[in-house]
Amino acid sequence: MKYLHREDLFTWSEFNPERNIDFNSVLWARKDGNIIIDPVPLNPHDQDHIKELGGAKWIIITNSDHIRDAKKIREMTGAKLAGPLEEKETLPIQCDHYLSDGDELVPGLKTLELHGSKTPGELALVLEDTTLITGDLIRAHRPDNLMILPREKLTDFKKAKNSLCYLLDFKGIEAVLVGDGWPIFKDGYKYLKDLFDQLDN
Numbered sequence: 001m002k003y004l005h006r007e008d009l010f011t012w013s014e015f016n017p018e019r020n021i022d023f024n025s026v027l028w029a030r031k032d033g034n035i036i037i038d039p040v041p042l043n044p045h046d047q048d049h050i051k052e053l054g055g056a057k058w059i060i061i062t063n064s065d066h067i068r069d070a071k072k073i074r075e076m077t078g079a080k081l082a083g084p085l086e087e088k089e090t091l092p093i094q095c096d097h098y099l100s101d102g103d104e105l106v107p108g109l110k111t112l113e114l115h116g117s118k119t120p121g122e123l124a125l126v127l128e129d130t131t132l133i134t135g136d137l138i139r140a141h142r143p144d145n146l147m148i149l150p151r152e153k154l155t156d157f158k159k160a161k162n163s164l165c166y167l168l169d170f171k172g173i174e175a176v177l178v179g180d181g182w183p184i185f186k187d188g189y190k191y192l193k194d195l196f197d198q199l200d201n
Helices: 044-052 070-077 157-167 188-198
Strands: 009-016 021-028 035-037 058-060 080-084 097-099 109-114 122-127 131-133 138-142 145-148 175-177
Touching: 044 070, 058 070, 070 080, 080 122, 109 157, 131 188, 145 188, 157 188, 175 188
Parallel strands: 035 058, 058 080, 080 097, 131 175
Antiparallel strands: 009 021, 021 035, 109 122, 122 131, 138 145
């Protein structure tokens, strides 16, 4: 796995030729049990790295389109699974816990609920007030250029815009780690504000 902007954060990716971007996963290494978010398949090197880091205590799925390789990695690590509460009845994988807005699965990892995306109650996560981890709604198909899902894929543009406005309440965001595309390591709040200002009504 590759280091991110903090020594306790790692990522591995799977290239998607259809969109010409990487699909990304995040691991937060912590002494009380590691957290994996939206896990794509592991190559042997990354699988060994996760084992060296102590496996995982929890796997978080931000939305039903990001189940990815969660089942296999759960079997490998024995981790518990957490997913969005609003998809509890339709999520095609059984979770041990369901998350909604304001929940903290572990201390320092706050759950935010986003609306208007492809799936109901999509999750975003704020790590220790400075790092935003997103699923599908917020993405970056080019470096230093956040975007949202195309309008035709949104269930409700106004709700999606309101969700982005909600993220602007978190003024300490420095990094934005997107599930799809390029991460941003500096001035994350500015990039979120620029994106909001560019959206049509």
